[in-house]
Amino acid sequence: MTEPGIDAPDKYDPNLAIDKWLRVWEDKHLFEADGLVDAGTAGQDDARPRSCVVSMYPYPSGDLHMGHAEVYSISDVIARYLRLRGDNVLNPIGWDSFGLPAENAALKRDLDPSTWTYANIEVQAESFRRLGVSFDWRTRLHTSDADYYRWNQWLFLRLLEKGIAYRKSAPVNWCPVDKTVLANEQVVQGKCERCGSTVQQRDLTQWFFRTTQYAQRLLDDMAQLEGNWPSEILAMQRNWIGRSTGAYVDFAVEGRAEPVRVFTTRPDTIFGATFFVVAADAPLAAELCAPENRAEFEAYRDKVRTETEIDRLAADRPKTGVPLGRHALNPVTGQQIPIYAADYVLATYGTGAVMAVPAHDQRDLDFAKAMGLPVVAVLDTGEDDPATTGVATAGDGTLVNSGRFDGLAKADAIEAVTADLQERGAGERAVIYRLRDWLVSRQRYWGTPIPIIHCPSCGEVPVPDDQLPVRLPETGYELRSADGASPLESATEWAAVDCPSCGGAARRDTDTMDTFVDSSWYFLRYPDPTYTGGPFNPEGVARWFPVAEYIGGKEHATGHLMYARFMTKVLHDLGMVGFTEPFAKLTNQGQVIMNGRSMSKSLGNLVNLQEQLGLYGPDAVRVTMLFAGPPDEDIDWADVSPTGAVKWLARIWRLAGDLTTPDATDGDGELRQQTHRLVDEITTLFETRRLNVAVARLMELTSLLRKACDSGAGPADPAVHEGMSALLRMLSCFAPFTADEAWSRLGLPSSVIEHGWPEADPALVFQQTVVCAVQVAGKVRDRLTVATDITETDLRDLALNSEKIVKDLAGRAVLKVIVRAPNLVNIVPAKA
């Protein structure tokens, strides 16, 4: 075997120079942002614009995989580009290191979650280094460190003070066999992922954050993001928030002091409300139920409670329900209408009760048919009577059977009826949201302990700030406790504390926080990850945030991104940050797939990153990812060619070796122009993040230079050197190792990335002449080389007098000439 670089000096080895360049970059501190928290720490150069480029931090589930390589390649190219352009760039890294997989791995391997987690973090950190990602390692944080999660607890307490955190009973997924609470992703088609038994809903008292209170602001502030976030993500968030406008209507119920309130988007149809439905699982249903209906109701309700997602997801399931033996008073018709309990009404949306208008709502109509209830059409849409067709009419029309509102158009009627109800105190205009409050309690071990103490006499008592952090117990707990309560229930010694308020015996809250709490603010801690004066250093936050560009997958559209936006607004309201949106710009990256499908062990189509790195080296893997297509599109690894990337990098490397000492000439003018035009174009492509096209242009520049070196200007021509210098500086964003290696082959002082982004000289970019297409009736008939600044009149004359055009026109009259100097002339002739 030959030793690369010794016996085969002209062979490019994609893995040869990695350690060398990693050392050079680290020794020179090239990736460290200047003045992380204040101008005094380093800052000779604080006039530079600051840019904070953040990629969503990884979960340490093992070594890095292809998906990681893509996200961090994209963010790294952007960070490196901005740095070359002269920005003071912060490119931080941390780990989302709490979470369920650590517990599962720990159970499987019989070790503790912490050991597994921190070992993985070390593996990933080293892989990031070897991938050439230009992180500022001083930012490094792990959310599972007590130094981090104590601030989760601190923030929780602030939210509690503001009334944003509160406790209520809510259902959780419960596996009766494993006797444990399951996360949604552990429930597959209503069954426990692990043991396959049917998951039940069980009520537990849990902590929530009032995201609903921020629903309108989350919606309104999207105006700030429009154009800088992908429209798709904004649409998903809009869907998720699900604003709907309408009215609350109060229905008096016999024998009940307070009326029952419903929400409707169609107050105009209230004259057609012939019955009333309450969600069977809502407390209201049990309350309203008449004694003689109780047995039937409870049987129905219990059945509904065992129904889980599987049943709920079944399409077109027949409507079921039971009468509650009570009546409500339709506030406009004065009619007594029967009240039913049914499962098609959701307890958690609106008020958990609806006025049913079967003629104009398909669900109500289906229910009416099943129960034999009357159907009264109150809006004439010109369609057939819903009572006979079984199809509810939801379109536009005119009111009928609606007393004094008859004849009004739908939109006017909505206004008029709402106003009328409001006047009579029977209702009001209302806006409601689909968005729910954020359930933050998790019955898990590996997370942030909730800093609350439950005292038999004082109730819920916050842990005083000076007693934070509430540390996770390292021993004395069972990950899977016998009765399936929170693992921390089993840490009896840990849980037993004295009440901070009365000093009596009390117990800690044994739930931990959703890891989305950790990730809702982590980026703010990056500038000063060991800060002890608060969750984040306000000076650092003021300097670096909002994040200039945030990079990650769109699977986080409605989860993480929503929570981070919410938390930012809360922090803003607490006076802790000066902005209301955390991420000024969002770039999505697609997934890396294989043969048209997501990679998975079971499909046998996994592509191993380390293997790819071994075969092609980090540069080629990065280039392959970025060249494959626009960043937000999925990459099918079967469609791309890492060997093609290696070939290209090798060509550049060889070309650098082929150049000779520059001579004293002015250099090839034509080549200089081409180089500067490409630099100009590539700069725009970087600005607009069309990185795949930028790679293509760099390949083009490579070919130009190869040709010039071999057959034109020659290897000593200064223009060739200039082109090569520009190429390598731009290349360093994509392929930093190769760029530096080739740069040093040219005999230039390392590192290439200290030499800045090439500047295109406008005088060289400008084209003296261009080729103008001359069309006849839209078809190109001639091409003329003309001066770029030719006037429309001159160009028009030139075109009309062109030999080919005269011939093509063959004497036809010219109706019109469109001139778009200097690129195009279109001559419209009369029909022959």
Next chain:
RNA sequence: GCCCCCGUAGCCCAACAGGCAGAGGCAGCCCCCUUAAAAGGGGUCGAGUGCCGGUUCGAAUCCGGUCGGGGGCACCA
């Protein structure tokens, strides 16, 4: 059902703001080099933009419809 994104050579992808459909790569083919091999060099072939219609002097691009793919929300009143 409502909403969003996308359909361009065999494949992955370009085409600034409507203006000459092709930059780059993969695969194929040809030549040269080397020949033990090719992650050596050079060249070449190749689509009228899913389909129908409209606007326009001119449409991949704008509009309407339709088909196909991907995604989000959903008994949400």
